[in-house]
Amino acid sequence: MPLVALLKKELALELRRKSVVAGLGLYLLSMTFISYLAFALRQSLITPLVWNALFWITILFTAINTVAKSFIGEKKGLDIYLYSIANPTDVLISKIFYNFLLCLLMALTGYFLFTLFLNDPIQDKMTFVILLVLTSFGFSAALTLLSGLSAKANNSNILMAVLSFPVVISILLMAIRITKNCIDGLDASVSYDKLLVLLAVNALVGAVSYLLFPFIWRN
Amino acid sequence: MRSVWLKVVCIVLLVYAIIGGLLFGVPRLNIVNETIRALYFHVPMWFGMVALFGTSAVYAIKYLRNPNFQNDVWSVEFANVGMVFGLLGILTGMIWANYTWGSPWHGDPKQNGAAIALLVYFAYFVLRGSVNNEEQRARLSAAYNIFAFVAMVPLIFIIPRMTSSMHPGSGGNPGFNMYDLDSRMRMVFYPAVTGWILLGCWIATLRIRMKLVEEKIAQSEDEKSY
Numbered sequence: 001m002p003l004v005a006l007l008k009k010e011l012a013l014e015l016r017r018k019s020v021v022a023g024l025g026l027y028l029l030s031m032t033f034i035s036y037l038a039f040a041l042r043q044s045l046i047t048p049l050v051w052n053a054l055f056w057i058t059i060l061f062t063a064i065n066t067v068a069k070s071f072i073g074e075k076k077g078l079d080i081y082l083y084s085i086a087n088p089t090d091v092l093i094s095k096i097f098y099n100f101l102l103c104l105l106m107a108l109t110g111y112f113l114f115t116l117f118l119n120d121p122i123q124d125k126m127t128f129v130i131l132l133v134l135t136s137f138g139f140s141a142a143l144t145l146l147s148g149l150s151a152k153a154n155n156s157n158i159l160m161a162v163l164s165f166p167v168v169i170s171i172l173l174m175a176i177r178i179t180k181n182c183i184d185g186l187d188a189s190v191s192y193d194k195l196l197v198l199l200a201v202n203a204l205v206g207a208v209s210y211l212l213f214p215f216i217w218r219n
Numbered sequence: 220m221r222s223v224w225l226k227v228v229c230i231v232l233l234v235y236a237i238i239g240g241l242l243f244g245v246p247r248l249n250i251v252n253e254t255i256r257a258l259y260f261h262v263p264m265w266f267g268m269v270a271l272f273g274t275s276a277v278y279a280i281k282y283l284r285n286p287n288f289q290n291d292v293w294s295v296e297f298a299n300v301g302m303v304f305g306l307l308g309i310l311t312g313m314i315w316a317n318y319t320w321g322s323p324w325h326g327d328p329k330q331n332g333a334a335i336a337l338l339v340y341f342a343y344f345v346l347r348g349s350v351n352n353e354e355q356r357a358r359l360s361a362a363y364n365i366f367a368f369v370a371m372v373p374l375i376f377i378i379p380r381m382t383s384s385m386h387p388g389s390g391g392n393p394g395f396n397m398y399d400l401d402s403r404m405r406m407v408f409y410p411a412v413t414g415w416i417l418l419g420c421w422i423a424t425l426r427i428r429m430k431l432v433e434e435k436i437a438q439s440e441d442e443k444s445y
Contacts, residue, residue, distance in 0.1 A: 145366065149359055153350045163346060163363065166339040167370045173378060197381070201373050208369045212362045215283050 002086050006094035014098075021102075024066055028110050031058045036117040048121040048183040055114055056176055059135070060168065062106045067099045067143035068160045071151035079151075079217075088217040089210060092144065096209070099140035107132045123185030130195065131178050138171040138202040145209040148216050171205075174198045229421060232414030236263075239407040246404070257315040259407055263415035264308030265333070269375075270416050271301030271423065272340070272368055279364035282357060291357040292430045294364060295347070298340055300423040304415075305337045328379045329386045336375055339367040 014021060035054045039046050046054075071079075082091055111132065114120070122128045143164055150159040174194060181191045240259035275297035282290035312330065313323035324330065346363055350356035379386075 142370070146363075149346075149363060152355065152359055153346060159346065159349055162342050166335055166342055167367065169335050170370060170374045170378060194381070197373070197377060204369055204373070208366055212283075212366060215358060216362050218358075 002090045003094055006086060006090055007098060010094060010098040014102075020069065024062065024102075024106060025109065027065060028058065028062050028106060029113060031061065032110065032113040032117050039118075043119075046118055049180075051114070051118060051121050052176055052179050052183060054118070055110065056172060056179070058114075059107055059110050060139075060172060062110065063103050063136070063139040063168075064143060064161060064164055066102050066106055067140055068147050068150075068157065070095050070099055070144055071147045072157065072160065074151070083217065088214040091217070092148075092209065092213040096140050096144045096206070099144050100137050103136035103140050104133060107136050121183045122179075124182040124188055124191075127188045127191050127195070128179065128182040131175060131182070131191075131198070134195065134198050134202060135171060135175045138198065138205060139168060141202060141206040141209050142167050142171070145213055145216070148213065152216060167205075171198065171201055174201065225417060226421060229414055229417035232410045233418060236407060236411035236414050240411060243407060244403055254315055254318050255404075257311060258404065259411045261308060261311040261315055262408070263412045264304050264311060266412045267415045267419045268301050268304040268308055271297050271304060271419050272371070274420075274423075275301060276365055276368035279361035279368075282361040283365075286354070286358065288357075288434065289431065291361070292427050292434075294361060296423045296426045296430065298343060298364065299426065300419050302337065302340055303422075304419055305333065305340070309333055309337070327386050329375075332375045332379050336371045339371055343367055 035058065039050075111122075111128075146163045146167065147160060150157075150163060153159055174197060178191050178194050178198070181194070236259055240256055245253070245255050275294050278290050278294035278297065282294055309330075312333075316325055316327075316330075317323045320327075343360060343363055347356055347360045350359055
């Protein structure tokens with residue numbers, strides 16, 4: 001199975017150079033700590049709404065940094081090698097899945113750090129975790145394609161940010177809305193239709209990435 | 220749009236929409252009052268924008284299936300004119316909002332969605348500007364165009380409908396929904412929409428022809444210099 005082999009390769013690479021995950025974790029920690037310091041003496045200012053905004057901004061930036069490196073940081077020539085031995089859709093799916101795991105790890109760590117430094121206003125934890133899983137998948141599906149796209153264009157990092165913000169905003173808006181429900185402790189059934197919309201957006205973005213990636217990958 | 224009759228239809232419809240839109244009777248609604256006439260100018264901009272961006276996305280798909288210069292030019296120029304329609308839509312909306320909501324930018328979900336949709340296409344032009352190789356630029360931007368169009372769908376068609384909004388036609392607000400859009404207004408509204416879309420296609424096709432001719436000139440000059 002080339003798919004499994006590719007996924008194994010991603011995981012093996014990651015475990016071998018732990019510096020990348022450590023770097024991302026540090027990035028997350030710094031952002032959380034900055035949020036904490038900015039409000040240091042006025043903990044009362046962190047209302048649930050502010051928490052909501054800070055949390056999702058942190059997660060968004062971390063996700064962009066996490067996924068951006070999936071194609072942008074690669075060694076020159078690696079894409080040509082992969083191109084010659086693997087199917088583009090296999091490459092994409094393995095990257096999306098791997099990025100999904102990484103994003104989910106970052107999101108959960110982010111939630112943990114936020115409860116540690118700021119506070120934990122979330123009442124409906126179950127729905128919130130489902131939400132984190134769905135958004136992690138949405139981010140990784142959308143951003144992996146854009147990472148591949150901006151790696152082919154030259155000035156990658158700025159382009160990545162410019163291209164990705166507008167595209168992930170619809171996912172982000174839904175996430176913020178559902179988080180608001182979780183904070184207010186509304187019954188989980190209130191959020192179901194919104195979670196479904198999020199799932200539909202994910203499916204849409206995933207399907208389009210799947211269809212378009214072979215065209216980007218071809219050189 | 221080479222045929223003359225389409226152009227004549229476009230001009231006739233727009234003249235009718237402008238005269239009818241400014242002079243014909245409209246229903247009296249609270250707060251909205253005479254600004255209801257914005258329906259003939261503001262709403263067709265969004266219809267036009269979606270139609271033009273849609274056409275642009277269709278040509279992007281065509282380009283990916285059959286990469287040639289022409290499909291790329293079609294795709295870009297339709298996106299260009301769609302941008303203009305979107306900007307005009309935002310501007311006319313802001314003028315309208317200034318009189319009915321009291322401020323030009325009200326943070327309404329529809330306003331924000333429209334602004335983000337325009338950001339997507341700004342990003343599209345940034346992408347085009349940053350790739351030098353012509354063939355690669357066309358291919359990458361075609362892929363992003365399709366992706367952006369799909370990402371725009373939930374943004375302007377689904378999310379605004381899920382939230383309450385002050386925008387007419389959504390929520391429980393008095394507006395141009397099926398109960399208020401009486402037959403008098405339909406008589407002007409549909410011709411106006413058709414006319415504005417035709418105008419957009421006309422501008423786009425003119426620009427496409429211009430681009431193609433420019434390309435031809437550049438090619439023949441290249442041949443001369445050899």
